[in-house]
Amino acid sequence: MKLNLKIWRQKNASDKGTFKSYTVDANTHMSFLEMLDVLNESLIAKKEEPVAFDHDCREGICGACSMVIDGQPHGPWQGTTTCQLHMREYKDGDTITIEPYRAKSFPVIKDLAVDRSAFDRIIQAGGYVSVNTGQAPDGNAIPVEKEQASLAFEAAACIGCGACVAACPNASAMLFVSAKVSHLGLLPQGDVEHSERVLNMVKQMDDEGFGRCSNVTACEAECPKEISVANIARLNRAYFSAALGSEKKV
Numbered sequence: 001m002k003l004n005l006k007i008w009r010q011k012n013a014s015d016k017g018t019f020k021s022y023t024v025d026a027n028t029h030m031s032f033l034e035m036l037d038v039l040n041e042s043l044i045a046k047k048e049e050p051v052a053f054d055h056d057c058r059e060g061i062c063g064a065c066s067m068v069i070d071g072q073p074h075g076p077w078q079g080t081t082t083c084q085l086h087m088r089e090y091k092d093g094d095t096i097t098i099e100p101y102r103a104k105s106f107p108v109i110k111d112l113a114v115d116r117s118a119f120d121r122i123i124q125a126g127g128y129v130s131v132n133t134g135q136a137p138d139g140n141a142i143p144v145e146k147e148q149a150s151l152a153f154e155a156a157a158c159i160g161c162g163a164c165v166a167a168c169p170n171a172s173a174m175l176f177v178s179a180k181v182s183h184l185g186l187l188p189q190g191d192v193e194h195s196e197r198v199l200n201m202v203k204q205m206d207d208e209g210f211g212r213c214s215n216v217t218a219c220e221a222e223c224p225k226e227i228s229v230a231n232i233a234r235l236n237r238a239y240f241s242a243a244l245g246s247e248k249k250v
Contacts, residue, residue, distance in 0.1 A: 063161030164219035170211030178235035
């Protein structure tokens with residue numbers, strides 16, 4: 001089938017950028033990224049600049065394949081990443097608009113690739129559990145309730161792709177931060193640093209320029225791992241508690 005593509009082309013962060021139109025021959029068995037590979041092969045054959053886009057595992061695990069397809073982060077399929085989207089979703093002659101994430105905190109590197117290192121800095125601010133070096137502790141040494149373990153596991157499914165930021169009208173990173181806070185704070189191993197973690201990660205999120213959450217819940221709808229906004233409520237409660245606790249210490 002022949003597809004018409006409107007792709008955002010931008011040389012670097014300072015370039016204005018614009019949409020350019022292409023046509024590509026694809027088949028229904030291709031993934032979305034394989035279709036872009038075919039396009040790039042044709043551009044290279046014509047000695048034109050290929051379209052830059054992020055990708056790594058191509059198995060819906062790494063979150064690197066982040067792009068906005070026809071106005072939706074990761075495309076029209078719910079609970080899937082861009083690399084899991086297949087061309088059987090489209091018909092011969094369809095026009096597909098492809099663009100990068102639009103957020104101040106995710107500056108465009110080139111074309112469809114954006115810099116999501118702001119997420120890395122948020123994790124560095126507190127998204128970890130401090131442990132002593134040495135032999136690994138017995139996995140059964142600290143009992144964990146089944147319900148807590150399940151909630152922590154669901155939050156840990158977040159792959160940090162940034163679809164929540166792209167979907168939010170305020171470019172908020174609250175779903176990402178709340179998922180990282182929840183998956184550590186719900187476990188007894190992470191409870192010790194919970195208050196400090198919450199304060200530090202929220203502060204770093206604000207410093208990175210992400211917007212405020214206004215409970216639109218578009219983040220949950222577009223999340224490829226279907227992370228629940230209940231984590232945001234949990235983060236808000238933890239933040240207020242930690243902030244009050246820090247004031248008392250002062």
